[in-house]
Amino acid sequence: MSTVYLTEITKQFGSVTAVKNLDLTIQEGEFFTFLGPSGCGKTTTLRMIAGFYYPTTGKVKFNERDMTKVAPEKRNTGMVFQNYALFPHMTVFENVAFGLKVRKLKKSVIKEKVTDVLKKVRLDQFIDRQVSQLSGGQQQRVALARALVIEPDILLLDEPLSNLDARLRDEMRTEILRLQREYGITMVYVTHDQVEALSMSDRIAVFNTGECQQVGTPTEIYN
Numbered sequence: 001m002s003t004v005y006l007t008e009i010t011k012q013f014g015s016v017t018a019v020k021n022l023d024l025t026i027q028e029g030e031f032f033t034f035l036g037p038s039g040c041g042k043t044t045t046l047r048m049i050a051g052f053y054y055p056t057t058g059k060v061k062f063n064e065r066d067m068t069k070v071a072p073e074k075r076n077t078g079m080v081f082q083n084y085a086l087f088p089h090m091t092v093f094e095n096v097a098f099g100l101k102v103r104k105l106k107k108s109v110i111k112e113k114v115t116d117v118l119k120k121v122r123l124d125q126f127i128d129r130q131v132s133q134l135s136g137g138q139q140q141r142v143a144l145a146r147a148l149v150i151e152p153d154i155l156l157l158d159e160p161l162s163n164l165d166a167r168l169r170d171e172m173r174t175e176i177l178r179l180q181r182e183y184g185i186t187m188v189y190v191t192h193d194q195v196e197a198l199s200m201s202d203r204i205a206v207f208n209t210g211e212c213q214q215v216g217t218p219t220e221i222y223n
């Protein structure tokens with residue numbers, strides 16, 4: 001687990017300032033949400049925590065470690081995307097095992113870890129199914145399992161439920177919260193959906209045009 005410190009972060013893309021002078025601390029074990037309209041800098045900020053982008057100026061720290069320019073694979077973060085980003089021609093097992101194979105773990109260990117995490121997301125009966133033969137909700141569970149299996153310190157989720165219908169979205173909200181409590185993991189969640197943010201988060205940062213306007217608990221933000 002890690003506390004994330006973002007200090008005076010600015011990110012420019014040419015003449016566009018995507019994020020401006022951002023200061024945020026995300027506590028260890030917290031469910032923290034970035035809320036705001038399209039184009040306000042939520043995804044860019046998430047990607048700077050993941051290491052897919054480096055800030056133009058400012059600092060990213062996990063606990064005491066300066067991570068500002070550390071490569072993504074050296075951060076021990078997991079990421080879940082809106083479009084799942086799974087390998088459609090592979091089975092559920094192969095998708096979830098992928099990150100463990102890259103880390104060169106023993107076959108027996110991989111089998112055990114994958115079976116265990118698939119039970120946690122309630123997909124164990126689909127272990128040998130091709131991903132392309134699963135529903136959207138099931139695919140998003142595979143994406144969650146794939147991110148969780150490497151035991152990340154921080155799990156980053158970028159609008160993970162926006163491709164699902166309302167009923168599934170509801171179900172998956174509960175599911176993600178359950179996993180967060182079970183793993184005690186720090187989660188950073190990006191959404192433009194106020195209900196989602198208010199119902200799931202320990203704290204919320206409200207973004208607008210590249211700036212963080214307010215940070216608070218759901219009750220504080222609602223008021």
Ligand SMILES: Nc1ncnc2c1ncn2[C@@H]1O[C@H](COP(=O)(O)OP(=O)(O)OP(=O)(O)O)[C@@H](O)[C@H]1O
Nearest residue numbers: 013016017018037038039040041042043044045192
């Ligand atoms: N790789 C890039 N190159 C140039 N401009 C970019 C890039 N990524 C983002 N931007 C710009 O930075 C701003 C913030 O984008 P960002 O994707 O962070 O917003 P967002 O709040 O996540 O929006 P959405 O909810 O639509 O994903 C936007 O104006 C966007 O056009």
